[in-house]
Amino acid sequence: MKDHNVVQGGLVDTMSILTAAEIRRQVERFLPKVLKPSRYLGSEWNAIQKDWATTEVRMAFAFPDVYEVGMSHLGTRILYHLVNSYPEFLCERVFTPWVDMEEEMRERHIPLYALESFQPLPGFDVVGFTLQYEMSFTNILNMLDLAGIPLHTEDRGVDDPWIIAGGPCAFNPEPLVGFIDFFLLGESEEQLPEVLHLIAEQKKNPLPRHDFLVRVAQVQGVYVPDFYHVTYKSDGRIEKIEAEAGVPAVVGKAIVKDFDQAFFPTNPVVPYLEIVHDRMMLEVMRGCSRGCRFCQAGMIYRPVRERSLATLLKQTEELVRSTGYDEIALTSLSSGDYTCIQPVIQKILENHGAEGVGISLPSLRVDSFDVGLAETVQNARKSGLTFAPEAGSQRLRDVINKGVTEENLLNAVEAAFKKGWSTIKLYFMVGLPTETQEDIDGIIDLAKKVVNLGTKLGRRNITVTISTSIFVPKAHTPFQWEPQEAKASVELKQRYLREKLRDRRFKYNYHDVKTSYLEAVFAKGDRRLAPLLEWAFQHGARFDGWSEQFREEVWIEAFTELGIDPHFYANRALDYDDILPWEHLESGVTKRFLVEEHHRALQEAKTIDCRYDVCTGCGICPDRGVQIELKG
């Protein structure tokens, strides 16, 4: 292993780092010219300006997308305030500059800076990226590059910040190996402060890089990729993944001890410009055990834990006082399933309705849909009701374990039409395992039934929006062994749906095949994709999740140039005994359970939700000191 004890020469000092004051002065000269300049200021209401001199560890929390997206993310809000709640730590925010800002910064050699202090990123002790979706990976490289931080861990020295990353994609972070020093798996409320305390210690009594990394690898959920060695078979599949001595052979995620009492910020930053989710957020529940077989979040955030009514009402009171927002979202993976949903809504409206505070709920499941509930909800009134049957036929809904029936949907829609709604949105996926033409026709049938129901009930100006995304097999799900359907046949299905839904009462939206394909490559990718990522970034790829920025030609060239076959990753069915690139990373749901669930999917057999019935044996509860917590 390479000796990292010495400072690597050259790279660090080639870029003379501007001071915060110089950066601010220069940025202010062109700020009025860029789009939405208040993206680049850290002086919003409730932003935390901490003293650099008196804090031991300084962290930049980096969200690899634009401000409006990053600021809408609950995890970002939680961790920013969590770290700042420690007097010895400081945390500032940084987002990906939009392309116009990047151009101005590069032209003037202004390094990427954190919003609150305008301090350039290399001056921080830690830069922590959140990995929310694969299509943001090139933005991570771009942000490091804009900051003047060497991209490769091996080129960074003792004066460079530790580059760490967490979030759902940390459950398969292999394409980022080589750029990130270590990953944090699972819930960070307790794990991140523990890591930062180790970094504080490291600053006082520095250990050689290797020794420090061994130390930090002892923290629950910390994955140091340098210590795991991957070898490959001649056909390209993984031969084995071997852990060095002294670190866990398998890294298991961190889980907070007491979700109800876990840190939750009630003084979030209130942006000046309108962000994607511009409202207060209340996390009513974490985890979901509905068991949809395509859903990564439903597997990696287990077990289900609810917050108590008392905690939520106290948090709401504080949120309203500190933000002045007029809307509060009750967030979770499926808020309709929260056992205290009725009382919490009723109480919030009772306590804050007079101040003009309304409630919003993310899309509701049709089987727990309650039209009375929907009526009290603000966003539903404005934008219509959204339901996600996910698949067009009962057979395919059983394959994916979605649980809902056509009857559930039509009942929900009928209730909605009767109460005056005329806009209904339906979400489906195409390319699901075992999908046939009948299932695609099922989408059309369902859409028509919804429209006909509305017409029968005398609703005028009905609009049914049908949105289809493309199935992307994700790590740690029962469908992780499944291939993504070939681009050409997905496109045929999309074209077919577009033809069949050509009616003024329907509106058909569909995801771009090209980006979903690349997402599939990275979702199941291994560390051999790291050079590909770097090549694409060096040739202009960034904001790949933004269709107007996505440059397919760069990626095609990257695959050719590096001799990597994207089909190997996206379109290959894996064997159960294949070593998966994430074999050494554990969500707590066992591989045995995932295999079983995959079998059951192919048999079109449903699996129950353990909240309402017996244990399904997913493996999360035993031995972790956690259990399902329901408050209703």
Add this chain to the structure above:
Amino acid sequence: MRLRIAYTKVEDARYIAHLDLTRVFERAMRRAGINMTYTEGFNPRPKISFGFALAVGTEGEREYVDIDIQRDLDLGEVLARIQEQLPPGIRLLQGRVLTQGAKPLMAVLNAASYRIRVLMALPIVPERLQEGIENWLARGHVTLSRFTKKGPTEKDIRPWVKRLQGEIQGDEIVFELEVEMGNAGSVRPEEVLASLRELENLPLELDALHIKRTGVHVSYQGKNSSPFEQLAEL
């Protein structure tokens, strides 16, 4: 109770877009626990209205807003409570309670003055500057081509300019500009400076402008007054 408030929009607050400013005040009011009056209808909005929009990045030394609140409260106390909840850069300067039937800001404001600091690309003598300004002002028409959503259009900017003075301070020129504003439009300070450079060959470094709106006025028969004074006369 309807309030008219004069405030500053300086420092970082100058980057708050006009459309976002309503939300900034709305949230400050809610944090302050002062209930606003809302419009009727499907999507009730708080009754907050501003004068002419300030361009993003331009500081305002004295801007105005009208806000309707539900209960009659002590003016001083209301202002103090709102001030506590506003971001730095927005400082409340003065407030008045509006009488029944007072005209909204947009109906009374019709002029604005600006102070613009701009670097000289080359040093020039004061006489050269004065000559340039006088020549420019002496023009009957100053036609400017602009690109709008509808394509290129031409407009005469000269009629909007009421006053233009300049003074050299070190390596900068400081302009005092007063323009007419109205529903039919106005002229932007950058446009006047660009035209001065182009037509009178003044060496202005237009990339580094520092523009401040020093006031907005009710201009009547050649006399400027504030929207507060105008209230007193009613």
